[in-house]
Amino acid sequence: MDNNWFILSDTTQIDSPALLLYKDRVAYNINLMLQIAGDAERLIPHVKTYKMTELVRMQIMRGITKFKCATIAEAEMTAKAGASTVVIAHQLVGPKIERWAQLVQAYPQVEFVSLVDCADAASAYQVVFLRFGLTANVLVDVNNAMDRSGHPVDDQLFPFYQSLFRYPYLRVLGLHVYDGNFRDADFAARKAKSDQAFAGIKVLLEQIRTAGLPEPLVIAGGSPAQTVHTLREGVHISPGTCLVWDWGYGEGLPDQPFQWAGLVFTRVISKPKAGFITVDLGHKAIAAENPIDKRVKFLNLENYRCVSQSEEHLVLEVSDWDNWKVGDALYGVPYHICPTINLYEDAFVIQNGEWVDTWNVIARKRKIAI
Template identity: 45%
Template sequence: MEWYQLTNEGQIDSPAIVVYKNRIEENIGLLKTMIDDVQRLRPHVKTCKMAEVVRLMLDADIRRFKCATIAEAEMLGIAGAEDVLLAYQPVGPKIVRLLELVQKYPATTFSCLTDNLDAATAISNVFHGQHSLRVYLDLNVGMNRTGIKPGTHALALYKQLHELPGLLPVGLHAYDGHIHETDMTIRKEICDAAYAPAEQLCDDIVKVGLPEPAIIAGGSPTFPIHAARKNIQCSPGTFVFWDWGYSRILPEQPFHVAALVVTRVISVIDKERLCLDLGHKSIAAENPQPRVHFLNVPEAQPVSQSEEHLVVTVPDTAAYPIGAVFYGMPLHICPTVALYEKAYVAANNACYANWRIVARDRQIII
């Protein structure tokens, strides 16, 4: 049998997501070999969203984590993570929720991002007199999504953060998710150019007499580049499950695909077209087709998709009767995971448990 085939696939109601525990553990082990100090790792849990996967990383002596939502942060607190960065600037009710989170899980050190004085002041107003919250200055190093550009204004803002009660500025956050060139030479050149202003800002902060800030940089595509630097923390996330997209554009990273979608033939349209139960609600739909690659039917080509249906062409539909199971590798695994309430857990070609994808919810308790 192939590694992904399941002897008990008849017990799995499709569409479903299946995670392969042994391959997850292998990916965690591979990640640790790619950096000089495991304590420099700060994996992003937006990919897994499962406390059980977090515990596998904790078992591997990974102690620092990054997340994007209050629910993901709470999942980390529940799992017993020691250091959690909410890589998001909380605004409105999220600030109060973050305070409640900090108070509920005192064994976990929480922090968040900020990129302007108004937002930082609002956070300060909530935390002052309640708790001292660590904050990282969010830098725009080319992603053009959030953050302040490194330079004079960023230095001034970092100094102002030290004057706000309830806040403890501890570092800089530089996410370069816009960099994903396949050619590693080109990717490194672009990454180094994007990172240089952040490094200069760090030096400028020290020159004005403030403590040297910690730096958290990169995601999966630039992980090998930042891992070669000294001291900075690295935040890959997709490594834990990997996907079709990154397996094609990041050939230098040896991670194994550890999560698949399982779907079935529900209708035979004609001699060349089949319909599967893998609609928009079951596979991340933010990219153009093809959004999934079927390991056991690589010749299948998507031609149309709606909420509950995916129509594909194959050379001969006679080979795929009603109920035939397709094992699909998503183009983008992170938002695909968020579409499911639970994951089937497989080992030795059989599913033996379910793990709740608890952080797909916007709220757990807090």
């Protein structure tokens, strides 16, 4: 294995901090995601991690045509890229409902879907789509033990699901079941927790079938649980981070050998005192929601400690201070890649150590056109 795979042959034209995207590693990760799923039709990958048109198209070229997203802008980007189905994995409120209807109107060839977990939201969807003369495709969002969103798994869940068929401008497609809280490093432990939480979904599915309702689409899990849910017959999986991976998932999910494909590039900008260097990788350049020692792992630096971070600076205590000079480059793996990518307008695409292209992180915007 090439331990220096990340090193660029020429850094003179790349300003720092920067986001580097290693295209061949992304392609490897897409292949592995397909192997885990067993079939491109089972995949509805999430685009929120990378937010780039070109990465959606790389997957479409491999037969993946259905995607999940988190924002209207991500939905618009994915539709423009050529997706057949786009699931907006939120219960939409306020102006977002009308923007969703505008997307449906603007891209009639695309099946747009959103989530619903209560009667208030269903009624709001009905009002807007009635006005547009369109149909809102929905999945019932189920709170499958994560307690973040969704209808609880209780004796009111099936009656709620059944009630949605009375809305003439809603089309009920099935269930959205996200269990991103199960992240045990041990696969057996992760599977046991996911299986326990999914037991209520099995009961719900039986109720739906017994009632003679249409066979539901079931979308379950993200990157951590994809290896669990792929074992469930008829369940679609929606990983996303696995396309670029990060230090956090790489450390916590040893059963999933995806490759780091997105790095941050930074430079030494000061040596303020003996034993300390400062790089230009502040809060504005890497996700900073975790403790300071869980934000970045440098690949070409050993025996160091992150001391402090501010908006533009990251101070490191290093053991080989004399070996570093102002202007030297460091390459880091973010602990959490999703919000890190969101901090950059563009990604520098790297192949064979060369900068070959620049891809716009277009869906970091809250609005593209709609």
